[in-house]
Amino acid sequence: MSKQDQTGVFIGGLMIGSAVGTVLGLLIAPRTGKETRKTIKKSADALPELAEDLAATVQLQADRFSESTRENWEDTLDRLRLAIAAGIETSRETARATKLNSSEQNLNSSITTDRL
Structure with missing residues (x-):
């Protein structure tokens, strides 16, 4: 796996891990139901932005992979063309x-035949 691919995987994992950690932290935290719902709503409101960031990261990594x-x-086509030309x-x-x-050989045969 290339360094660019590893970076994209790391960033994606970081974002997903952050989202899961936030949700689990909210559900386990010792708060009242009202406070927890309010915090969950704030987190849910932030999800579209998180998804947009993740989509942008994935698109960037896909573009880099495509270019690479x-x-x-x-490069492979150039080497193939050179190999074909050499062949x-x-x-x-x-x-x-x-x-x-x-x-x-024909000339030698002709000379030999003429001598006979």
Whole structure:
């Protein structure tokens, strides 16, 4: 897992852990029912902002991952293009060498036949 992915997971876990901890703390705290409901309402009112922050963090991490993947893909394509070009060039050189070798053999055969 890359450092960027680990950061996103950490931030997401931190936000979710904070929300769960807040709710559990409110339910366990020795307060009256009215005070607890008031505190829960405040926390519930803060949830949309927390969800928005989490969504923004997830989107940011997804964008970073997407960019990283695109760059890696482009690097892979560049290496593949170079490998294909090298293969084509090697194939051409082999064909030339084979053709030249064949021509030399034909010439040698022709010279040998002429001598006989």
